[in-house]
Amino acid sequence: MILPPATLGMLGGGQLGRFFVSAAHEMGYKVWVLDPDPNSPAGLIADRHVAAAYDDYAALDEMAQGCAAVTTEFENVPATTLDYLAKFVPVHPSASAVAVCQNRVAEKTFLADNGLPHGPFAVIRCEENVRDADEALFPAVLKVARFGYDGKGQARVANREEALHAFHQFGGESCVLEKMLKLDSEMSVVLARDxxxxxxxxxxxxxxxxxxxxxxxxxxxxxxxxxxxxxxDVAQAIAERLDYVGTLGVEFFVCGGQLFVNEMAPRPHNSGHHTIDACVTSQYEQQVKALCGLPLGEPRAHSAAVMVNLLGELWYDDNGDYREPDWSVLQAIPNLRLHLYAKHHARPGRKMGHFTVIGEDAAQVLATAMQARAAIG
Ligand code: ADP
Ligand code: MG
Incomplete structure (x- = not known):
């Protein structure tokens, strides 16, 4: 067991890393954050911010020397970086688990190979693969295998011609072509495994x-x-097959009453933010516990919760002028908790913060959250 006041290492300095730093601090640990951005949200509150690239080996040596164990909040940390650090300190999740989750081709292949439920797809590595793809896949979504997030690196394509065009637009990078599913709803399961x-x-x-x-x-x-x-059950099976250690997010599509895995995130998940305010243990505390070899905490929810993301467009008024939103509107609601990430600049589509409304009555919580969202803009 790694016990306080040990120093933990975090690769990535976004909001997920920032919440990890807060959780670790609460528990008595110190945290060093590696992120190239000098203004990264987690770096700002870390005990030490190593502002360097993820493949800067001098910086990795520093992290390995200063930290008792290392984890990540960012699935695009190179697997080679995790492998390198693992020679010197415990690293969770492992490079091999992260490698599966960071590449849509590897991810979809993993699901198919393990008999886990997923939608119809084809692997696209060259034009021929688009030509040979099953007609039944269209209309479809073409997604680049790597570095996509928040809908980036994706194109909705009605037919084969559009898919070819999109494949070229993506520079001929490896992609997956997924059948466009008619979604009844989307859901996610966040878990921790020790x-x-x-x-x-x-x-x-x-x-x-x-x-x-x-x-x-x-x-x-x-x-x-x-x-x-x-x-x-499916999320647990995924964690087991990946021999996953840490917090894992699994996104699902519900489609015609059936469940399909959409994608996995080898880290805490945006849809698990509410665990800070509504669960006995948060997903970030679980990440600390799994990393340090502590027994995992109770994940039970003590309240119903609704979480609403606050994106950068809120910082622009009707004339397009930049200004801080009027937070007093949200602060007036007693069962609402506001979380802001201290990001330097708000861009439309950028995740700047979120709020969570909690309470006993799920319908009331949802109504309050929707009123709050309408009130803030
Ligand atoms: P990201 O990494 O950006 O989260 P996702 O693959 O989860 O990428 O896609 C983002 C969203 O786009 C999904 O949550 C879903 O709403 C929609 N989407 C993605 N793939 C499909 C699909 N095959 N069928 C229908 N909707 C989809
Ligand atoms: Mg997603």
């Missing part, structure tokens, strides 16, 4: 997206209990 293989799942959340970006998470998800249970 080194001994114990798994603790948080209650499933129901997610809605706007322009490919998570907008709202409702917990508990308003779906049949059997589906929620099945999602937890």
């Amino acid at each position: 080194e001994a293989g114990a798994v603790r799942c948080f209650p499933a959340g129901e997610n809605s997206h706007r322009h490919g970006i998570l907008d709202v998470t409702i917990m508990p998800a308003r779906i049949e209990p059997v589906l929620a249970e099945r999602a937890r």
